[in-house]
Amino acid sequence: MVLKLPSLKTSTVPIIFISAFHTGELDVSKGYSLGAVDYIFFPFNEEFLLAKLRVFLDIYFLRKKEQYQTEQLSKINNDLIKANEKLEQSNKDLEQFAYVASHDLQQPLRMVSMYTQLLEKKYSNTLDEQAHEYIRNAVNGAKKMQVLITDLLTYSKISAKVKKFELAEISSVLKQTIENLQQMVEESCAIVTNDDLPAVKCDESQIVRLFQNLISNAIKFRKESEAPKIHIAYERKDGAHLFSVRDNGIGISPEYFEKIFVIFQRLDNGKYPGTGIGLSICKRIVEQHQGKIWLESKENEGSTFYFTLSN
């Protein structure tokens, strides 16, 4: 009996031994142990052999097909892993870039602002009213840019630093938020109410910021005719936590529902203070918690912002 160990390529090819001499039990078991699928003795029944061959070949091709599919799947999987790694890296690079750029932008900006102010101070007697106005415009511009840079920095920090998620009582998160917004709430006579709120695994400081941005928007974009009423609702939906922040403010026309989440997009032409980054920060925070954020609103009839946090 001449036998070689099967190569990888042919290892799955079914082999049937047929022998007229080696018919002992030992021979048979040796044949099987070498990888044969069957061992038959001579003489044999032709129909019987053909039937066996059919069965073995069926199994063989089925296996081949399975093997091919597994290979394809693992190839696709590998490609996906690689693409994901690339994406993660480019995301990191972008965040790093935004962070460094914002830091490096602050220094020259400070020089512009400080020296115009120094100019105004030192030469205040020799400058006429128009010169003072020019200087004020320059200083205001620099200050506005400073706020933009700070916001950009905040935005890039959100995903640059992923903290460990810990269980937090959303009711105390909300309490903290209202405390942070105390002045704004008092000045606008806003009434903030809420449903029973759960404990959720999250980055607590980020969720404070999320509520803070949504509630301060609700107050900022209030109707002139009535005090803001804001309600925070909660329900479990499809295995996730669904929160909503409903207000009685000026509302948003549906055509802007997507646009408002884009960074630095503003709808009001400077009527309201802000840089237009708040909702894009909200979106990022929610996405960091594997959730979604969206809104329902009608002009003049208030808005409701919904977001989910994964369980």
Added chain:
Amino acid sequence: MGNNGLYNILLVEDDPGEARLALEVLRECKNLKSVDLATDGIHALDYLYQRNQFKNVRRPDLIVLDLNLPKKDGRQVLADIKKNENLKQIPVVILTMSNNDEDIKTAYSLHANCYIIKTLDFDEYSNLLVSVVNFWFTVVTLPHLAF
């Protein structure tokens, strides 16, 4: 303490605009005799150890240190100062644009005496710097030490 109860400051600042501005503001401080400028970390340490071109400089009574410096970083300069038995008695004021939590933590871990953040408003910045320097030069008692 310098002559006549007056004090010396070593300002470590790489940006000429920032340095000029700080000098302008520091003029308002009480009991101040002079401000010397080091424009990078190596210079700062050469000055403090009286090396190279700084053989005959005075010992500063206060160090105002920027964090981000070329050549030798402000954090390294701070660590070096606070490891030296003599130099570590000089109060170090960190004056920086960075409001980064890590930077603040690092500075205090390295025994910075205080950490102040530069603002964009001239009066605010001026008040901040002057009141901190006045604190060291008029409120507290500093050690009598020579190089």
